[in-house]
Amino acid sequence: MTQTRAVVSVVGKDQVGIIAKVTGVLAEHKFNVLDINQTILQDFFTMMMLIDVKDSNKITELEKDLNKVSEELALEINIQREEIFQAMHRI
Amino acid sequence: MNNMNIAFSEMQETIRMVQMESLDIRTVTMGINLRDCIDRDAKTMMDNVYQKITSYAEQLTTVAEETANSYGIPIINKRISITPAAELLGNATTEEAVQFAKTLDKAAEDLGVDFIGGYSALVHKGISKGDQTLLDALPEALSTTDRVCGSISVATTRTGINMDAVKQMGEIIKKSAELTSEQNGIACAKLVVFSNPVEDNPFMAGAFHGAGESEAVINVGVSGPGVVLNALKKHPDADLGEVADVIKKTAFKITRAGELLGRVVADRLNLPFGIMDLSLAPTNAMNDSVAEILEEIGLERVGTHGTIAALALMNDAVKKGGAMASSYVGGLSGAFIPVSEDNGMIRGIMDDSLSLDKLEAMTCVCSVGLDMIAVTGDVTPSALSAMIADEAAIGMINKKTTAVRVIPVPGKNEGDVVEFGGLLGRAPVMGVNAYSSDKLVNRGGRIPAPLQSLIN
Numbered sequence: 297m298t299q300t301r302a303v304v305s306v307v308g309k310d311q312v313g314i315i316a317k318v319t320g321v322l323a324e325h326k327f328n329v330l331d332i333n334q335t336i337l338q339d340f341f342t343m344m345m346l347i348d349v350k351d352s353n354k355i356t357e358l359e360k361d362l363n364k365v366s367e368e369l370a371l372e373i374n375i376q377r378e379e380i381f382q383a384m385h386r387i
Numbered sequence: 388m389n390n391m392n393i394a395f396s397e398m399q400e401t402i403r404m405v406q407m408e409s410l411d412i413r414t415v416t417m418g419i420n421l422r423d424c425i426d427r428d429a430k431t432m433m434d435n436v437y438q439k440i441t442s443y444a445e446q447l448t449t450v451a452e453e454t455a456n457s458y459g460i461p462i463i464n465k466r467i468s469i470t471p472a473a474e475l476l477g478n479a480t481t482e483e484a485v486q487f488a489k490t491l492d493k494a495a496e497d498l499g500v501d502f503i504g505g506y507s508a509l510v511h512k513g514i515s516k517g518d519q520t521l522l523d524a525l526p527e528a529l530s531t532t533d534r535v536c537g538s539i540s541v542a543t544t545r546t547g548i549n550m551d552a553v554k555q556m557g558e559i560i561k562k563s564a565e566l567t568s569e570q571n572g573i574a575c576a577k578l579v580v581f582s583n584p585v586e587d588n589p590f591m592a593g594a595f596h597g598a599g600e601s602e603a604v605i606n607v608g609v610s611g612p613g614v615v616l617n618a619l620k621k622h623p624d625a626d627l628g629e630v631a632d633v634i635k636k637t638a639f640k641i642t643r644a645g646e647l648l649g650r651v652v653a654d655r656l657n658l659p660f661g662i663m664d665l666s667l668a669p670t671n672a673m674n675d676s677v678a679e680i681l682e683e684i685g686l687e688r689v690g691t692h693g694t695i696a697a698l699a700l701m702n703d704a705v706k707k708g709g710a711m712a713s714s715y716v717g718g719l720s721g722a723f724i725p726v727s728e729d730n731g732m733i734r735g736i737m738d739d740s741l742s743l744d745k746l747e748a749m750t751c752v753c754s755v756g757l758d759m760i761a762v763t764g765d766v767t768p769s770a771l772s773a774m775i776a777d778e779a780a781i782g783m784i785n786k787k788t789t790a791v792r793v794i795p796v797p798g799k800n801e802g803d804v805v806e807f808g809g810l811l812g813r814a815p816v817m818g819v820n821a822y823s824s825d826k827l828v829n830r831g832g833r834i835p836a837p838l839q840s841l842i843n
Contacts, residue, residue, distance in 0.1 A: 305402050307406070333395040337399070342399065376402075376459030380401065380458045380459065380460065383643040383646070384640040385393055385394075
């Protein structure tokens with residue numbers, strides 16, 4: 297079976313503890329982080345993580361917990377299947 | 388594929404397109420053939436139709452929402468298109484035809500889809516018994532339902548223009564507006580008059596499931612004027628060749644996203660994937676405007692000299708980028724210029740830059756036609772018919788789809804602004820030419836099909 301990966305993106309106002317909170321949730325749900333990148337873009341904290349999705353059924357639960365972090369820290373957090381980026385940026 | 392790692396800047400671009408520039412899949416439309424529902428008994432036929440639609444499309448909204456969620460790109464509308472209803476109404480009475488529309492409305496409501504298209508008749512050459520029943524039922528059908536959309540084909544390049552049907556359409560539009568005068572003639576927003584309609588259009592109000600289509604199919608319409616606009620803003624000094632290139636690249640990306648999601652939805656519903664419609668469809672969201680793209684290319688206001696040139700460039704570039712991105716491009720594929728749904732168009736009219744005549748000229752170089760235009764409530768049916776005839780002639784001669792979706796707003800005068808609500812937006816009311824076209828319209832008959840050679 298091919299590896300399924302997803303991109304977790306976090307955008308919002310920079311503050312203490314963003315990475316810790318988000319990766320904490322990922323660890324709780326046993327999602328492995330393959331790559332991580334973080335920058336400040338137009339005054340916004342922007343982080344993108346590539347995660348390994350072994351069981352796509354677990355994504356819904358992960359989303360629920362990430363939504364809590366999203367509300368708590370007032371951040372925009374999204375999970376997207378990696379294929380969408382392949383489709384848009386590769387011929 | 389998985390070996391080709393995506394750069395973070397590319398991920399950022401996609402995320403920005405969705406979150407800041409209104410990239411979305413405008414519609415996933417399920418086409419359903421209803422011919423096997425035909426029965427001599429109208430009640431039985433309507434039961435069959437309701438059953439078939441609600442069972443085929445039972446999972447449509449759920450699957451579309453799940454897919455949108457997992458890929459992080461919103462699918463705004465879930466819709467259904469059906470076999471042109473007139474083909475089922477050969478034995479029906481006008482009352483039964485109205486009841487048929489209500490059945491469709493009920494099915495759409497129960498499924499949670501916002502529009503169901505295909506309350507349609509193809510009368511570009513002649514009008515059959517079922518067609519006439521549908522035409523007679525149209526004003527009441529559209530004014531007593533919320534989600535049913537109708538379309539009538541009155542002309543094609545191969546048959547010419549059926550002016551008898553055109554005459555009727557002017558009267559039907561006028562009557563539909565009057566029956567919904569409380570809501571600014573909203574029934575007309577759900578009715579399109581076509582020249583050269585396509586059988587696989589996923590967009591409303593003109594979607595129907597054509598005779599050459601399969602049992603059921605998934606067609607997808609993407610959108611993204613905001614994405615194109617933002618891409619162009621990064622190249623203020625580019626020459627027009629480079630402008631076309633920027634639009635092509637952007638259209639490519641938008642289309643690929645749409646095709647991926649469309650295929651996943653089709654796959655999960657176990658249906659064939661039909662086509663991608665590449666149309667740039669504006670909304671009233673901030674910066675999600677086709678007019679603003681034209682202004683970004685270099686017009687102070689849409690409607691001024693140069694509008695047609697800029698639109699031609701843009702429309703062609705969108706098609707080129709999209710055609711490269713998907714093997715199955717279809718539908719209307721181009722740019723839509725609905726007035727009420729495009730803040731830039733509305734401003735153009737308010738600022739006296741954009742006129743009805745210019746809008747008409749614009750339809751020569753883009754899909755689709757005079758779209759979501761509010762005209763004064765006192766317009767005569769024959770003026771509406773003549774407007775349809777003009778637009779049909781443009782489509783017929785240029786071998787392209789054109790359409791008319793105008794709303795003669797009861798009791799409103801030139802300069803008033805009317806609200807239609809939701810995706811349909813708001814529109815300034817435009818005046819029409821004060822001189823009569825009665826004689827032309829009343830002559831009846833058909834305008835013969837044009838020569839396909841000697842084409843200057």
